[in-house]
Amino acid sequence: MLKTVVPDKFNYMRYWPRPRYKLIDWDKKMGGKSRYFTLYSYEQAYSGTVKDYFDFVEISKKTSNIMIIGSAFADEVDDWVYLAKGIEEAGADAIELDISSPHKPGTLQFEKHFVEAVKSVVGNVKIPVLVKLGPGPDVLYQAKVCKELGASAVTLCNRLRGLDIDVESGKPILHGYYAGVGGPWAKYYVFKHVCEVYNEVDITISATGGVIDWGDAVKYIMLGATTVQILSVIIVNGWETIKHINEGILNFLSEKGIEKLESIRGIAARNLVDPELIIRWSGEKKSGPRNVFDEW
Amino acid sequence: MGKYIGLNPFPPKFYDRYPPVAEVVEDKCIGCGRCPNICFFDAIKMRDRVAVINKDNCTGCGLCFESCPVDAIIWIPDMNSCQSPVTQKYGMNGFEFSD
Numbered sequence: 001m002l003k004t005v006v007p008d009k010f011n012y013m014r015y016w017p018r019p020r021y022k023l024i025d026w027d028k029k030m031g032g033k034s035r036y037f038t039l040y041s042y043e044q045a046y047s048g049t050v051k052d053y054f055d056f057v058e059i060s061k062k063t064s065n066i067m068i069i070g071s072a073f074a075d076e077v078d079d080w081v082y083l084a085k086g087i088e089e090a091g092a093d094a095i096e097l098d099i100s101s102p103h104k105p106g107t108l109q110f111e112k113h114f115v116e117a118v119k120s121v122v123g124n125v126k127i128p129v130l131v132k133l134g135p136g137p138d139v140l141y142q143a144k145v146c147k148e149l150g151a152s153a154v155t156l157c158n159r160l161r162g163l164d165i166d167v168e169s170g171k172p173i174l175h176g177y178y179a180g181v182g183g184p185w186a187k188y189y190v191f192k193h194v195c196e197v198y199n200e201v202d203i204t205i206s207a208t209g210g211v212i213d214w215g216d217a218v219k220y221i222m223l224g225a226t227t228v229q230i231l232s233v234i235i236v237n238g239w240e241t242i243k244h245i246n247e248g249i250l251n252f253l254s255e256k257g258i259e260k261l262e263s264i265r266g267i268a269a270r271n272l273v274d275p276e277l278i279i280r281w282s283g284e285k286k287s288g289p290r291n292v293f294d295e296w
Numbered sequence: 297m298g299k300y301i302g303l304n305p306f307p308p309k310f311y312d313r314y315p316p317v318a319e320v321v322e323d324k325c326i327g328c329g330r331c332p333n334i335c336f337f338d339a340i341k342m343r344d345r346v347a348v349i350n351k352d353n354c355t356g357c358g359l360c361f362e363s364c365p366v367d368a369i370i371w372i373p374d375m376n377s378c379q380s381p382v383t384q385k386y387g388m389n390g391f392e393f394s395d
Contacts, residue, residue, distance in 0.1 A: 018316050019358020028330075028365040235359065238333050 001229055002060065004071040004098040005053040005087075006045040007079040013045040017175050020044075023236070024164060035212055038183040039232045040164060042175050045073070050086065057090035069130070073098040075113055077120045084121045084129075094127050100134030100158040101180075114142070118149045128152035130206060135160060135189055143197045153204035155229070156193045159186065182232055186210040191223055195269045198224025214248025224266035314373030317354040318361065320347045324368035331360035331369065 006013045024038040046053050053070075060068045070087035072095060074080045080097070087095050099114055122129050131146045133139050135157035143154050162181030165172050172178075187210030194207050207225035210232075211217050217228045233241050249261075258264055310316070318339075320331075327345035339353035340360060349360075351374060361369050 016355070018311070018356030019361065020355075021358045021362065023359070023362040026362055028363065235336060236334060236363075239336075 001069045001096065002053075002057065002071055002092075003046040004073050004096075004101060005050060005083060006072075007050065007074050007083060009075075009079070010045065014047045014049075016044045016047060017042055019174070021235070022174055022179075035184050037236070038181055038185070039235065040162070040174065040179050040181055042177065042179045050083065054086045054090040057087055057092050061091040061093075067093040069094045069096055071096040071098050071132075073101060074117070077113075077116055080117045080121050081124045084125045088125045088127050092127060094130060094152070095121070095125060096130040096132055096155060097121060098132050098158070100132055115145065115149065118146060118151055122150040130155050132158050133193075134158045135186075135193060135209070139193045140196050140200060143201045143203060147201050147203045151203070153206055153226070154197065155206045155208060156197060156225075157190045157209055159209070182209065184210045184212045184216075184232075187216055187219075191219065194220060194223045194225050195272060198266055198269045199272065211245075214245045214252065217245055218249060218252055218264075219268070221261055222264050222266070222268040224269045226265070310373045314375055316356045316371040317351050317374040318349050318356065318369050319351075319372040320349055321368045321370060322346050324366050326366055326368070328365060330363045330365065334359045334363040 020041050020043055022040040024040050025034075026037045027034040046056070048056070057068060057070050068091070070090070070092040072080070072083040072087060074083060084095050097117060099117060118129070118131055129151045130153045131142075131151045132155040133142050133146075139157065143156075146154050159180045159182035161178045163172055163178050164181075190207060190209035194205055197203070197205055205225045206227045206229060207220040207223070208229035208231070211220065211228060211230045212233050217230075220228045230241070230245070253259075253261070325346045327342065327347070329342055329347075331347050332340040332342055336359075337353045337355055337357070339350045339355075340347050341350070342348070347360075347368075354374075356371075356374075
């Protein structure tokens with residue numbers, strides 16, 4: 001999955017502020033071993049021109065034997081189609097529409113262009129189209145719309161926009177604007193979204209968010225994800241993380257005697273209990289103060 | 297608060313003139329090897345138990361500052377950078393502001 005490219009209109013998105021990253025609640029003593037931290041970043045788009053990006057896709061494809069997925073974001077149909085076609089011609093195996101980036105230009109509401117963007121891209125390229133959704137309350141609805149519009153897959157979920165401030169100066173930290181927040185804690189709501197979409201929509205799911213070890217990757221697969229994307233953990237723990245996660249999954253499979261991932265895919269989502277079947281008990285006091293012994 | 301030089305809460309003072317890059321204060325560096333691990337632009341290597349930063353690769357992303365347990369990394373202005381986004385945007389003469 002490559003960095004998101006933007007059309008020339010959003011040229012300023014290609015210039016990154018420095019620094020881009022801040023690690024909140026980061027335990028320096030543990031040096032990446034901590035399971036709870038926040039990657040707070042003011043990230044921008046791919047820093048070159050659209051032409052550079054197409055070359056980037058082409059070179060990536062030539063120099064590696066893995067799948068290369070291009071990522072794009074725009075706000076008009078023409079731009080979407082231009083970027084998508086260029087990425088396809090450059091040889092990418094799939095394209096992701098990053099409609100929910102936490103770093104998108106502040107005033108633009110990409111959700112309004114959601115439908116026409118997906119429709120135009122799906123109609124103009126032959127490679128699979130992934131739509132990256134943000135972790136909002138309407139993920140399920142958006143996934144259904146993506147399915148209807150013919151998208152091949154959804155990516156669940158993007159990071160959220162967040163904000164942290166410095167109490168001494170009373171100003172927002174980093175560059176004084178909203179930033180993207182993510183981290184290992186972010187996985188729990190993505191688990192839920194993946195489970196929900198897997199159960200209700202017949203669409204391929206690429207899960208991302210908060211994976212820190214092989215266990216999280218297996219959880220995503222058990223919830224129905226076809227692929228799992230990682231980034232934050234690579235940033236903090238290095239590229240070897242990929243090897244560790246792959247080895248961990250293989251160990252898990254061999255220990256359990258599972259031959260292929262297909263047999264555990266979605267198993268947890270299918271085990272979801274209907275809330276009406278959850279055993280409940282009566283006996284709670286219906287109203288009034290609790291444990292006030294004078295009233296007894 | 298405020299102990300991360302230049303990072304907290306705001307970027308360094310020369311920020312509007314020069315692109316900032318990271319630099320190691322060799323006397324402070326304890327050679328723990330965390331910054332070369334966290335840098336994903338291959339800009340930091342360990343040499344004689346001291347971290348050395350290749351300014352050409354440094355994008356000023358700020359991760360090494362965050363990872364350094366002894367605050368041995370500081371911001372310095374990258375006056376020679378031709379590749380920096382700021383230089384590309386404003387040109388090499390764009391830095392000459394008057395005070």
